[in-house]
Amino acid sequence: MATVRDAVGGVQSVLVLGGGSDLALATVRRMVADRCHTVVLAARHPDRLEGELAALRGAGAATAESVSFDADDVTSHQKVVDDVFARHGDIDLVLLAFGVLGDQDNFDHDPVAAAAAATTNFVGGVSAGLAVAGQLRAQGHGTLVVFSSVAGVRVRADNLVYGATKAGLDGFASGLSDRLAGTGARVMVVRPGFVHSKMTDGMDPAPFATTPEAVADAVLDGLRRGSEVVWAPPALRLVFGVLRLVPRPVWRRLSAR
Numbered sequence: 001m002a003t004v005r006d007a008v009g010g011v012q013s014v015l016v017l018g019g020g021s022d023l024a025l026a027t028v029r030r031m032v033a034d035r036c037h038t039v040v041l042a043a044r045h046p047d048r049l050e051g052e053l054a055a056l057r058g059a060g061a062a063t064a065e066s067v068s069f070d071a072d073d074v075t076s077h078q079k080v081v082d083d084v085f086a087r088h089g090d091i092d093l094v095l096l097a098f099g100v101l102g103d104q105d106n107f108d109h110d111p112v113a114a115a116a117a118a119t120t121n122f123v124g125g126v127s128a129g130l131a132v133a134g135q136l137r138a139q140g141h142g143t144l145v146v147f148s149s150v151a152g153v154r155v156r157a158d159n160l161v162y163g164a165t166k167a168g169l170d171g172f173a174s175g176l177s178d179r180l181a182g183t184g185a186r187v188m189v190v191r192p193g194f195v196h197s198k199m200t201d202g203m204d205p206a207p208f209a210t211t212p213e214a215v216a217d218a219v220l221d222g223l224r225r226g227s228e229v230v231w232a233p234p235a236l237r238l239v240f241g242v243l244r245l246v247p248r249p250v251w252r253r254l255s256a257r
Helices: 022-033 046-058 074-088 104-109 111-139 157-179 212-225 235-243 248-255
Strands: 013-017 038-043 063-068 093-096 142-147 185-192 229-232
Touching (some): 013 074, 022 046, 022 142, 038 046, 038 074, 046 063, 074 111, 142 157
16 A cells, blocks of 8 residues: 655654653654644553543544553554554554653562563563564555663663663664665664653753653654654764763763762
């Protein structure tokens, strides 16, 4: 089936895996304002998204619906993705936006909780990402946007479980991008820094802190440019280019509380 992008290349249909994500919702709002007409929010508690769906319809989305999606239930991911594609016929863009932050002090004493976070952030991302990739490959076009994090660029001691899961997800997404080369489908990795959101509520902001709306603008700009990696804010690309080279003893002091 032909692409549903409009005459000027705007995204016309989007599926969000992790439909309650502040970053994803900000991105979808921008897309609806730019004539995106079909939105599917997949979330663990889809009933909690009714207000958001009503707002999207009011903003111009012809179709705005929610479906049940559990990031931890990897056996269900293929069916959820397949059902959405089957019902809508063609999906232009998929946002993979689920994840948990957790607390490293708790993880230090609760390996089971740490493993559960890894299942959500990484294992779930692999399962859902491959399910989406199969559909995009079959339709011959479309983009999977994977929300990673600068935390995965070089893992810090004070959030090592979260950082390690994002490092794994980032590597998976980059490799998946290479695997889809030449199919018409592609992957774009988004690496935000500290974002003021539900996930970080109550935390002290890090340098270069940003907002969901600013990240959304960066995502849309990256899509227009055909970028493979988007940093939000862009200055973090240079910052982490330097931090990657910092000697480990220095990094250890910088990354520990």
